[in-house]
Amino acid sequence: MRVLNPFNGKQTITDLIALGVSRREAELNVRRGSGRTLRFDGVPQVLAHGIVAEFGRVGGVANAGPSAYRGHSAPDDALDLILLGTVIQFEMLAGALAATGGGLEGAVHQALASTTWGAGVLRMGPHAIDLGRRVGVMGILNVTPDSFFDGGRYFDPDRAVERGLAMVQEGADIIDVGGDSANGEAAAIDAAEEIRRVGPVVKALARQVAVPIAVDTHRAETAAAVLDLGATLINDITGLSDPEMASVIGRGDAGVCVMHILGVPKSFPAKWHYRTVLGDIIRFLETRTDLAISAGVRRDRICIDPGIEFGKLIGQDLDIFRRIPELHVLGFPILIAASRKTMIGNVLGLASKERLEGTAAVNAFSIARGAHIIRVHDVQSMVRIARMSEALVGLTIDGTPMERCRSDGKIVDVEETLG
Structure with a gap:
């Protein structure tokens, strides 16, 4: 599972159409969805339908189509899912998935964490x-x-x-x-x-x-x-x-x-x-x-x-x-x-x-x-x-936060930035 983090709405529409969603429905779903876009690949069909239903119940937008990985590390009936929703809605989904076992709730949390992950x-x-x-x-x-x-x-x-x-x-x-x-x-x-x-x-x-x-x-x-x-x-x-x-x-x-x-x-x-x-x-x-x-x-x-x-x-x-x-x-x-x-x-x-x-x-x-x-x-x-x-x-100049750098290169004291 991964967060798609699309460059723009057009990219998400393209992904949804590739999943089998009509262009009209894809455009509507992008307008309805907000916050995050997660993709699940190769989900067994029964579990996939459960995820779609649960995510819809909490107000998210769920789209499903035949998995690109059917017969290749995924069951023959597997589905790929693209879910659009808020962080809170995904956290609610993860809570529901915890009851099913299989570790999918951990995958949701890991995918969401990747949006704020930074290299060390x-x-x-x-x-x-x-x-x-x-x-x-x-x-x-x-x-x-x-x-x-x-x-x-x-x-x-x-x-x-x-x-x-x-x-x-x-x-x-x-x-x-x-x-x-x-x-x-x-x-x-x-x-x-x-x-x-x-x-x-x-x-x-x-x-x-x-x-x-x-x-x-x-x-x-x-x-x-x-x-x-x-x-x-x-x-x-x-x-x-x-x-x-x-x-x-x-x-x-x-x-x-x-x-x-x-x-x-x-x-x-x-x-x-x-x-x-x-x-x-x-x-x-x-x-x-x-x-x-x-x-x-x-x-x-x-x-x-x-x-x-x-x-x-x-x-x-x-x-x-x-x-x-x-x-x-x-x-x-x-x-x-x-x-x-x-x-x-x-x-x-x-x-x-x-x-x-x-x-x-x-x-x-x-x-x-x-x-x-x-x-x-x-x-x-x-x-x-x-x-x-x-x-x-938003990284730093020689370790100094940008908000303290004057245009002439001099660094101002913290007190000078306070109202």
Whole structure:
């Protein structure tokens, strides 16, 4: 279950129509509903009818349709529900569900709590970033000859280290070193070549900078090697698909970013089918983060990434941005990696070198919708985007509440703000 937290009423109408509700009824229900919109997926039919009846009894608006998950982790007669109502009405529903057993009342409370959930401290080895106070900026450092944007520019280890040092000066909170491009046109390499590329850079930067060094890899062998060299975060674009990856990370105190992917790196999936895009992503990430925790990785060392462009059509990517709040139900900081991607190029009709402004728009919007880390090529520009976006969403300037900051930058005393 998750709170839909729609970007606007039109999005909720679209969801209701997809559930089988007529457009006229969907528009009416959006006008009648207020406060929160919760979705239940794969509810057994008898229980679903009971929920619809009980929620209607307390004044909420309930809509039901055949479940997208029938025959796939749900009974063949299962229904999906979209409920619109106030927090009080949902709390009354949770009380009624407590009598049925099955834990659904807890799911309601968890979903409601996600609307006020805030990320805390993300820990990576000895490093920590308080993502409840500021947005993290992860700088991309590709030590490859064939990455889609900067392939070859930092393939030389010395140039890569120089660029990493510059990123720190520009304000990067994390440096993400990658040695194997996910570009579909990039050559296939093995772990030995990946380690040969990234190892010297990770070792040098870990000794010279005070920020955590991440490595973008889906191979446990590579992860083990770079963690020994000083990396403190593994950014796995396959969501721990290597059977040994979780245990490699869990043996120490490193962090991990678990990404959703449909298919495998370097190729499009055989099918683009999702039962529901966010529902499938959440299920995948929940399973893989549970795997990490069971292997010994603490919750405060995990962040998640919905995987923009990795097995998604452009419309699905755009929908993910709008639906970022739905990912909060998992309770992990959210990383968005959309820098200069083809999705932006297709929307704007621009080559990768001309996608700076599009990237800025995507990152600012993602932060406004609840992202906590942005992964970027253009560190200095995107740090500025992040700082301005923080102000707009109500975070702080250097720890000082906005309501005490004068336009000239000086901080006023608390007494001066009182009537």
